Amino acid sequence: MNDTMSNALSRAAAAAALSLGLLAACADGGEAEKNEDDTARAAAAESVTVVDAWAVATEEGMTAVFGVLENGADTEARIVEAASDLSRVELHEVAESDGDMVMQEVEEGFAVPAGGEHELHPGGDHLMLMELAEPLVAGDRIAMTLVFEDGSELVFDAVAKDFAGGDEEYEPHGDHDAHDM
Amino acid sequence: MEPTRTTMRRRGLLTAAGGAALGAAGAGAAATFGRDEGPGTETAPETTVPFHGPHQAGIATPAQDRAVLLALDMHETVDADRLAAVMRLLSDDAARLTGGVPALADADAELAAEPARLTVTFGFGLDLLDRLGLAGALPEGARPVPAFGTDRLEERWSGGDLLIQVCGDGDLAVSHAVRMLVKDSRSFATVRWTQRGFLQRPTGGGTARNIMGQIDGTGNPVPGEPAFDSAVWIGEDAGPFAGGTMMVVRRIRTDLDQWDRLDPVGKGRVIGRRLSDGAPLTGETEDDPVDLEAREANGLPVIPASAHVRRAAEAGAVMLRRSYNYDDGPREDGSPDTGLVFVAFQADVEQFNTVQAHLDEADLLNTYAVAVGSAVFAVPPGCGEGGWIGRTFLEQY
Numbered sequence A: 001m002n003d004t005m006s007n008a009l010s011r012a013a014a015a016a017a018l019s020l021g022l023l024a025a026c027a028d029g030g031e032a033e034k035n036e037d038d039t040a041r042a043a044a045a046e047s048v049t050v051v052d053a054w055a056v057a058t059e060e061g062m063t064a065v066f067g068v069l070e071n072g073a074d075t076e077a078r079i080v081e082a083a084s085d086l087s088r089v090e091l092h093e094v095a096e097s098d099g100d101m102v103m104q105e106v107e108e109g110f111a112v113p114a115g116g117e118h119e120l121h122p123g124g125d126h127l128m129l130m131e132l133a134e135p136l137v138a139g140d141r142i143a144m145t146l147v148f149e150d151g152s153e154l155v156f157d158a159v160a161k162d163f164a165g166g167d168e169e170y171e172p173h174g175d176h177d178a179h180d181m
Numbered sequence B: 001m002e003p004t005r006t007t008m009r010r011r012g013l014l015t016a017a018g019g020a021a022l023g024a025a026g027a028g029a030a031a032t033f034g035r036d037e038g039p040g041t042e043t044a045p046e047t048t049v050p051f052h053g054p055h056q057a058g059i060a061t062p063a064q065d066r067a068v069l070l071a072l073d074m075h076e077t078v079d080a081d082r083l084a085a086v087m088r089l090l091s092d093d094a095a096r097l098t099g100g101v102p103a104l105a106d107a108d109a110e111l112a113a114e115p116a117r118l119t120v121t122f123g124f125g126l127d128l129l130d131r132l133g134l135a136g137a138l139p140e141g142a143r144p145v146p147a148f149g150t151d152r153l154e155e156r157w158s159g160g161d162l163l164i165q166v167c168g169d170g171d172l173a174v175s176h177a178v179r180m181l182v183k184d185s186r187s188f189a190t191v192r193w194t195q196r197g198f199l200q201r202p203t204g205g206g207t208a209r210n211i212m213g214q215i216d217g218t219g220n221p222v223p224g225e226p227a228f229d230s231a232v233w234i235g236e237d238a239g240p241f242a243g244g245t246m247m248v249v250r251r252i253r254t255d256l257d258q259w260d261r262l263d264p265v266g267k268g269r270v271i272g273r274r275l276s277d278g279a280p281l282t283g284e285t286e287d288d289p290v291d292l293e294a295r296e297a298n299g300l301p302v303i304p305a306s307a308h309v310r311r312a313a314e315a316g317a318v319m320l321r322r323s324y325n326y327d328d329g330p331r332e333d334g335s336p337d338t339g340l341v342f343v344a345f346q347a348d349v350e351q352f353n354t355v356q357a358h359l360d361e362a363d364l365l366n367t368y369a370v371a372v373g374s375a376v377f378a379v380p381p382g383c384g385e386g387g388w389i390g391r392t393f394l395e396q397y
Helices: A003-020 A023-027 B016-023 B029-035 B080-098 B126-131 B171-183 B226-232 B256-260 B264-271 B308-315 B349-361
Strands: A048-056 A063-071 A077-084 A087-097 A100-105 A110-112 A117-120 A126-129 A141-148 A153-161 B066-074 B119-125 B162-168 B189-198 B245-254 B324-327 B338-346 B369-379
Touching (some): A063 A077, A063 A110, A063 A141, A063 A153, A100 A126, A153 B080, B066 B338, B080 B171, B119 B126, B162 B245, B162 B369, B189 B338, B338 B369
Antiparallel strands (some): A048 A063, A063 A126, A077 A110, A087 A100, B066 B162, B066 B189, B119 B162, B245 B338
16 A cells, blocks of 8 residues: 555544544554444444455464455444464554665554455565464464454454565564564 | 555455354445455456366366376375365465466466466375375275286376366466465475376367377267266265266376387277277278277278277276376487376276276287376365365365
8 A cells, every 4th residue: 555545544544533532542552442432333343354364374483464354334444453362463564664675563553444445465564473372384274353443353364375475674663673574 | 565466356265254254244244245256257258167166177177278287295294184274275276266366375466367267176195095094085986006017107107195187278377376286285295296288179179189199089978968977976975075086197108209100001000090080990080989890801800909999998998088298308319208198087996997907908009108107096076165175075084
């Protein structure tokens, strides 16, 4: 997704968040907060489907999960957190840093536009499993949980595949010693 | 870095089930699903062959121009559960690629757009099932092919745990599919052999010629006819392999230098058919019946006693031949390195064995063609959407 689109989505999201009184939840780094006033609206998790989800098989360390998030609702859905039994999970983007493509945590989460989709793909946004407890072997299926801004949760399976691409550097915030993915 | 985003429709074969079940309650889920059409709906019908169905594709499918047959040996650490996981991956790859959709994690997604009647067919070595403790799942017709007296079998062309037959009308589509399938199995298997074949179908239709110039495949059972079903498909009461078939792959090396020495009449007498039009020596057209009783004025049979068609016909067993030519030559001395990747499908390997035993005993063609490789695979039935090949015996046993 290009920067213009990202910015536009962020602005739209900010406006939507403002109208729903959720700005505080966004501003403090994507921590989800249950919106008690919003029970009449369908939970975001019920409108979003994940298709073609897969993860990069790896012996150890960190790995990425990709897939396509499709939003069938007429309002934007925003993913603010993700979780897995295997590891802590961060929402990552790939951005340029000093001429290199590096991946880093996104603060504002992933927005899935109303009636649209948001693709997680190598070289772009992805879910990062930070410290795998055990090897992830091709063909293994891992359960992932997405947490939306409204607090609703969506569980989906990602299948591990051997994959050599998407060789970006990982650059945690405030750490300039990038690690290989 | 350029994202590998695809504009083609995706199919959540492996993952949609979980997501869909959860999303189905949402008001928007129906709309989302409505857009997720099958791959066949947006590609011209003649360029795709459905992967899903009661039988695997690539068997009754009219032969494509190209074939790559891969035999993999599974690592010793692979158990039934891991094999099941691998088959889920490979089936998903096959379903997508044959539909003109990139595989998951497809690094060259662009190459999936023109499937060119791509088919992927999976078979399992009898020893593999034995090793996994699953021999009980095999049908009665799953038997080995013995080493025949005229065989000159080489280990490098024989055996194998997992057979993957990739056929298509385009080299690039076939190559890409093979690459993807190997990428998704290489962590668990080594490549035992690879056989590449080609077929040049006559522009006007009809039976193709093989590399010896013969019209090869005459009299094959015709898909859709009852005789085909009984000859090829394993019967409904046969357990996990019902709707499947038994596949025999033989690498047959031809000696074209020797074959060249025969004149057209001599070649016709070896085969029992005229090279020019494939008609039996007793008939006028390719489809005329072979008259084994017909005699010359001098009392000798018109079709010689050891002609290939006579020996095969007298064996009296039917199989579906779906063979390809290979040409790996010329060698350094200029001699040809050619032959057939002979592929036969039958409900019971005994059908092949009966015919081959007869040919082994006497067949003029044996001077010019010798088997250097041999393998047998149990081919499970096909699967429905969301299913995977091998499930019938890997999950139930």
